[in-house]
Amino acid sequence: MKRQLLKIKAYASIANNRVSLNDGIVFSEEKNDLSAFLKQAYKSLDTNYSKFFKMDALSKLGFLAADIILKSTQKEPDLERNTALVFSNSASSLDTDRKHQKSIQDKDNYFPSPAVFVYTLPNICLGEISIKHKLYSENSFFIFNHINTGYLFDYANNLILSNKADEVLCGWVNCDGEDYEAFVYLVSTEGTIPHTKEEILKLYNIK
Amino acid sequence: MSELKQELKEKIITQLNLEDIAIEEIADNDPLFGDGLGLDSIDALELIVMLDKDYGIKLTDPKEGKKIFESIEIMAAYISEHRSK
Numbered sequence: 656m657k658r659q660l661l662k663i664k665a666y667a668s669i670a671n672n673r674v675s676l677n678d679g680i681v682f683s684e685e686k687n688d689l690s691a692f693l694k695q696a697y698k699s700l701d702t703n704y705s706k707f708f709k710m711d712a713l714s715k716l717g718f719l720a721a722d723i724i725l726k727s728t729q730k731e732p733d734l735e736r737n738t739a740l741v742f743s744n745s746a747s748s749l750d751t752d753r754k755h756q757k758s759i760q761d762k763d764n765y766f767p768s769p770a771v772f773v774y775t776l777p778n779i780c781l782g783e784i785s786i787k788h789k790l791y792s793e794n795s796f797f798i799f800n801h802i803n804t805g806y807l808f809d810y811a812n813n814l815i816l817s818n819k820a821d822e823v824l825c826g827w828v829n830c831d832g833e834d835y836e837a838f839v840y841l842v843s844t845e846g847t848i849p850h851t852k853e854e855i856l857k858l859y860n861i862k
Numbered sequence: 863m864s865e866l867k868q869e870l871k872e873k874i875i876t877q878l879n880l881e882d883i884a885i886e887e888i889a890d891n892d893p894l895f896g897d898g899l900g901l902d903s904i905d906a907l908e909l910i911v912m913l914d915k916d917y918g919i920k921l922t923d924p925k926e927g928k929k930i931f932e933s934i935e936i937m938a939a940y941i942s943e944h945r946s947k
Contacts (some may be wrong), residue, residue: 694881705900708879766915769907770879 659854661815662846664822664853668862669716669837670703675862676723681814689833693719704787709770711751714780717742717828719786724782724824724841733789738841739820740781740794741810744829750778754833780828792820802827802838804852811842811850827859838862867938874934877912878905890935898933906931918946 667676674682674696682699684692684856693715697707710718725738751771759767773779777796785794795816797806811823826839838859842850848858870935871885874894878892895906906927913919913930919941921927930940 703884707902708881766911768877768911769904770877773904 660844661812661850662857663848664841664846665724665728666682666838666840666841666848666858667720668839669696669720670835670862674719674723676727681723689830689835704783706783706786710779710783711748711771711830712835713744713750713777713828713830714783716830716835717780717826717839718783718787719776720826720828720837720839721824722787724839725784725788728841728843729788735789735791737792737821738788738790738824739792739811739814739823740784740790741797741807741814741823742777742781742795742826742828742839743797743803743807744777744827745798745800746829746831747796750831751776783814784824796859798822802856804855804859806850808850808855809827815842815844825855835860863938863942865942867934870934870937870941873912873916874899878908888895888934890938891933892932894931894937901931913941916940916947917944919944 665677671678672683672685672687672692682696684695687695689712693712700719700723702719707715707718731816755767758771759765781794781796784790799806807825811825814820814823815841822841822843824839824841826837828837829835840855840858848854866869867890868885871888872879874888875883875885880899888899895901906924909931910921910924910927913921929936931937
């Protein structure tokens with residue numbers, strides 16, 4: 656049965672000033688704040704996407720984590736892939752929403768920046784991943800109190816078993832000030848790690 | 863005028879998050895949109911806010927921006943003529 660064959664093909668994380676792909680660290684920088692760290696990671700990982708700098712920190716985190724997995728698993732450049740995106744976090748874009756609120760709070764100095772409320776929001780993160788990697792597939796962003804391995808597991812299984820997607824990139828991306836984490840993994844029929852709730856949690860906890 | 867042009871280049875890079883671009887790379891007559899700096903419609907809105915916030919110029923019709931934001935040269939000339947701060 657196809658369900659039993661589903662695997663985790665690759666996984667990546669960004670946390671504690673480190674960017675990891677599978678069991679290896681691909682970038683680390685101990686001294687920088689989040690903004691500088693993400694900029695250095697972007698350059699070091701040869702991400703090459705000019706809109707990156709327009710995104711908020713949440714979108715940058717999700718975008719970078721997704722990019723290193725999608726690049727590492729791309730079989731042929733420019734080949735269209737049917738990879739769905741199922742991301743999640745605990746507070747949507749609250750960090751950026753606060754910044755926007757601050758910019759409109761003072762009625763005498765009311766200058767809401769369009770960039771703050773346009774290049775933000777979880778759907779921008781998913782949208783920019785889709786644009787860069789030419790994904791025309793389904794994408795969803797859910798809000799949970801904590802990483803919901805059961806929901807992500809079921810959703811990814813359903814997408815593949817119903818032939819809506821060949822692979823599913825699942826993610827948990829949170830950002831509030833300097834408190835941040837990103838964890839993404841690719842569910843596929845290929846790979847060596849069994850796609851189970853226990854394995855997802857295990858990989859999340861070692862990030 | 864040259865100071866204003868330099869100031870505009872700095873503001874555009876900072877406020878529009880063009881972190882891959884250096885001030886020296888923006889020539890006074892380079893087109894800001896399309897094939898030039900590649901700014902988009904959100905950047906145009908950002909520039910309208912900047913005109914209001916930093917120079918006291920209110921553009922009531924966003925279409926005006928198309929002409930004003932053609933290049934640093936044209937932008938600086940417009941600001942010099944219309945600024946209230």
